[in-house]
Amino acid sequence: MRIEADQVTMVLNGRTIMERESLVCVPGAMTALVGPSGAGKTTLLHLLGLLLRPTGGRVLANGADTTAWGARQRRLFWKNYAAFILQDYGIMEEESVAFNVTMTSSLFRSKVVGDEKRLKAVLMETGLGGREQELAARLSGGEKRRLAIARALYKDAQVILADEPTASLDDANGERVIELLASLARQGRTVIVATHDDKMMRAADVQHSLARFSDAPEGRGE
Ligand SMILES: Nc1ncnc2c1ncn2[C@@H]1O[C@H](COP(=O)(O)OP(=O)(O)O)[C@@H](O)[C@H]1O
Numbered sequence: 001m002r003i004e005a006d007q008v009t010m011v012l013n014g015r016t017i018m019e020r021e022s023l024v025c026v027p028g029a030m031t032a033l034v035g036p037s038g039a040g041k042t043t044l045l046h047l048l049g050l051l052l053r054p055t056g057g058r059v060l061a062n063g064a065d066t067t068a069w070g071a072r073q074r075r076l077f078w079k080n081y082a083a084f085i086l087q088d089y090g091i092m093e094e095e096s097v098a099f100n101v102t103m104t105s106s107l108f109r110s111k112v113v114g115d116e117k118r119l120k121a122v123l124m125e126t127g128l129g130g131r132e133q134e135l136a137a138r139l140s141g142g143e144k145r146r147l148a149i150a151r152a153l154y155k156d157a158q159v160i161l162a163d164e165p166t167a168s169l170d171d172a173n174g175e176r177v178i179e180l181l182a183s184l185a186r187q188g189r190t191v192i193v194a195t196h197d198d199k200m201m202r203a204a205d206v207q208h209s210l211a212r213f214s215d216a217p218e219g220r221g222e
């Protein structure tokens, strides 16, 4: 699925943090949103994932203007097409690995519902093989990132949006996450990452630079 920002402007609390930003993210490519802290990488990622609505301009999904979409259409986009790997990982800590991947539950925690074969395959692919029943809260930071990627693989999401997916990971885990995301792109998905990690940027097919907008204050967090 092709995701496009067309002259997108974002005003938050009366402050312009992005002005007329345009970019096209195509299937089969990994697009990196890069720039210094506070440049608007996370905001643009959320706009492209329809988590935020722009105050100006349009976000297009396969050419359709999503700006006018209501809650129902957005929900269908999230359910059927998109997967997010966000900074808080989007992981349900008190649930099992299996639940976090399949998003389906059973009355009996130990029973896997959903496609068990597929669950096993995506856990193997992300290095979490055999850990279905573990509580997500027990996983390390790197494992939680991979769990979020396993969920994207399980649902066969066409659009994968990741916010600083390698942040605070050691080299080996970082490289593993980069390789998993790159392989999702090679398989024809649209992969979009907000990052300031050099290795992640270099692995991307397209780099879209955001300059810190002049009226934004210095020293804000990620
Ligand atoms: N909900 C919000 N309300 C007001 N300002 C925000 C909000 N979210 C982000 N910002 C501001 O927008 C700018 C861009 O933030 P962000 O997209 O998080 O940048 P990055 O991810 O590149 O570090 C920052 O100046 C930040 O303080």
Ligand SMILES: [Mg+2]
Binding pocket: 041, 042, 043, 163, 194, 222
């Ligand atoms: Mg950010």
